[in-house]
Amino acid sequence: MTSAPSFGTRVRRNEDERLLTGRGRYIDDITLEGALAVAFVRSPMASARIISVDTSQAMALEGVHLVVTCDDIEHLDTEMPLLIPDPSLTSPRTQRPLARGEVFYVGQTVAMVVADDRYVAEDAADLVEVVYEPLEAVVGVDRAVASGARSVHEGVAGNVAAHSRQRSGEPDAAFASAEHVTSVTVRVERSSAAPMEPRAVAARWDSVLGELTVWDGTQAPISVRGGLASLFGLDEHRVRVVAPDVGGGFGQKVLLFYPDEVLVPWAAVKLNRPVKYIEDRQENFLGSTHERLQVHHIELAATRDGLVTGLRDSFLHDTGAFIPYGLAVAQVAAGQIAGSYRIPNISVDFKAVYTNTVPVTPYRGCGRPHACFAIERAMDVLADDLGIDRFEIRRRNFIGTEEFPYDRPGLIFADGQPVSYDGGDYARALSLLEEALDPPAFRAEQEAARSEGRYLGLGLACYVEGTGLGPYEGGHVKVHPITGKVYVNTGLSSQGQGHATSFAQIAADEVGVSPSDVVVVEGDTGEFDWGVATFASRAAVVSGNAIRKAALIVREQIVHQASQMFEAAPEDIVIEEGKVFVQGVESRALTLAEVATMSNPLRYAFNKAAQSATQFTPAARRDGAALAEGAHPGLEATDYFSPASTTWAYGVHGAIVEVDPATFEVKVKRYVCVHDCGRMINPMIVEGQVIGGVAQGMGGAFYELLDYDAEGNLRNASLMEFLMPYATEVPRVEISHLETPSPRNPLGVKGVGEAGTIPVAAAFASAVEDALAPLLHGHLLDVPLSPTSLHAATRAG
């Protein structure tokens, strides 16, 4: 028996008071006595041979402690790991912490300076003289694969790191017998997550204990710990990695290792002094990974009434100069290229291509926005080609509720498992969008507006999102005997997702306390040291279910302990709001702290509660041993959850826009989001994720573009010139929730971290295209959309 569940309710966030009153602790807030600062010498060339590096002037500068090149960094002078190997990744290349002999992108680290402070470190970095012999830069996927293109890496012909081919069904037969084929080429531009807090690493070496502590603004503290232990030849328990408050990750911080992540700990050991590196905004653009750029050539085979029978997609994925995270982004794009639609016959090929640009790793969405843009734009064009309404063509092709689980044999998802959707009601989501936007009424309004020279448009995009990937996460739940607070640990960490509340709700319901009495501690390998990382919208699914399992065990322990104390039957024990009592006898309730104390046989009575738990107290006296065989002291349990398969969230977004036909400014009049992420733990947090995702999606739709010139210089490596939407640009988002419990985990949850981002660019391209239809020559197939690109689109042809 429990009190009303907090699961599914809008519980206020446990972390907000601390974060909103300035008591967050980010890495730069962590004071380390005598810490030195780091600056890097970064390549100004996209591709060049290093002829010489002279560090003598830099070393001579007052306040400089260390200036090192690849020659000085001992065992670290090696290629960093390829995190996710794949058979089709035939030419993997990863970078060294400091360049040896050659540089491959503007921003690559060539030398490291450690100095009294960052000012001196930057002065010294300026004094390091590097002589380069420039080589021709390879920029742009199209140029990289063109015949005669120079190889970014010696021995990688055509710059193809990987060539993957997947088939599901009989695509060739579907196209051979198609009544109609629509083909489009779409392009999603290169972007960056640009988290509010750039990356940061601090390290301290304790030479007495032989212990290395590293504070790292990472999404994967346990994985970083494993990697560092391996690199430094230490046992894992001699390395503690702490990811404290982290100001946004969005995937950029899941990569390991960035050069600083190994060089800063190395310098701390070398100098036997704490060392701190706080990446600045320019370095975040030049030294931390990018994402998004893909060019898809997608074809749909269809019957005349719009039933899509086959899909062929061939795309280029720009992986930048190295491919440390393997094929994850491209693999995810390939795996969900057919979106929400039945489409039984699929062929999807991609090439991951090297260019002389910053390496590419997952960024919120991780291939999903790219795939969604391709399929959704193609569906719109198909609808137009066949003269079918854009809503209607989607309805005709949706996977039906009775068809789940829906498998796409032959397509492999990013977890190495075959693509298999677990459930939902896609048509219902579309109906909700129609109810919200009322397309017939809109068409009348659109026509009236056009007669006044005003251009209104309605667009939509559906999406699916494979979430909650394995391999596993763990949960540890413990009731503290002094305060009665319930402590929860898990191995992954938060970068602002609200874990301290969502996980608290899960544990609170199972144990029988209020979520505010649950303390979630994450991101510290000293607290819990098994797990993987935060990525792929997986925390709620994987850690959430692990925490639930552990909490259930603790609940049993409480009931067992209390039934002994009350000499009552276990089924009569009630736990409510942290009080434990026998059904009907609430007046004689014990606190959880008392139960926890009693669960630990004591010898010493260090406080009042402890008096009753000592072995000399009649109440605590047991026959025989104080602890029964197989029992352990305390109310505490650890358990793990390992999902057998991905769980698939889905939804549809719709927008109504007005486009100024002279200035091509786009005004968003409505933005409606219908989504289903399974059972919601906390609708308020879900809505925060969705709205934040839409904001980030707007970046991709209208603003974000990393502007490389032909020589490989990034022309907009600042927040002045790399445009992200402000609050002033993000419209009010109207949200409708659907809740189809996932059959693939006991909580019935699906991930929601990336959902909001996925369809936004496709929905806006659809809406703007609808608005400008009378003026356009062709379809809008590239994002971001800008006034200039829209102006050009009305002029071409």
Added chain:
Amino acid sequence: MKPSRFEYFAPESLAEAVALRDAHPGAAVLAGGQSLLPIMNFRLGRPEQVIDLRKASELAFVRVQNDVVEVGAMTRQRDLERDEGAARANPLIAESLRLVAHAVIRNRGTVGGSIAHADPAAELPALLSCLDGSVEVAGVRGRRRISAGELFVFHLTTSLEPNEVITSVSFPALEPSWGWSFLEVTRRHGDFALAGVCAALKLDGDRCVGQVRLAACGIGTTPVRLSTAEEALLSRPLTEKALREAGRAAAGYVTAGDETQASTAYRRQLVEALVRRSLLRAAARLERRTS
């Protein structure tokens, strides 16, 4: 993104500032710091000395007299934006300032600093050009006045001598018989304009254009006075034809090349549209002001 080493001065008077400027011709003058500090932090500029004018309180004032709004160079943009006397004398000033970046930037940014920085995409230089305003500058050899037309030479370049400092900026007043408008298009709220058009307009008794002033930002290497567009309008009513001709004449002033955020062709169309809309808005306001 830390500046390289520099010597810092914070003179407490204009005279002291001018003497320092003369002694250190390579020094940078720090007014509000909204442009200079990013330049220094990116190490795009590495001045060996910085002369911070924040203590020269004699340079912060707004005076309205003799049909001129005279603004001390160190007046914060936000203070001028909220100055009621200035707003009465020339409502176009506040309208322009509201388009300058964000309020927090205007809290720090100064009127003199923006003019001295001479960014061709900035609003205040365009406003000064539109109004035929001027600046007063001081050097060791005394003071002189430079008209807007003579001041802006090139991208981020003015005709000030290296040892001179702007002391005040003078915006002529706009009598109630003038209509006004500043319109611009930015990628996001508060960004530099892809193009902006500042207009002031006076109609004759027969509703023909008596006087008109038009200037644009974001289209060339300086703020641009759109003289041929003005000429195309004189003595004509604001008919569709007149507006179109003025817009086309204005579009001819666009010299900015193709950039990621705006192609030349787009900027031409944009300036044409903004000239038209700005004139119509100025005329509508005039109607409200006089009716």
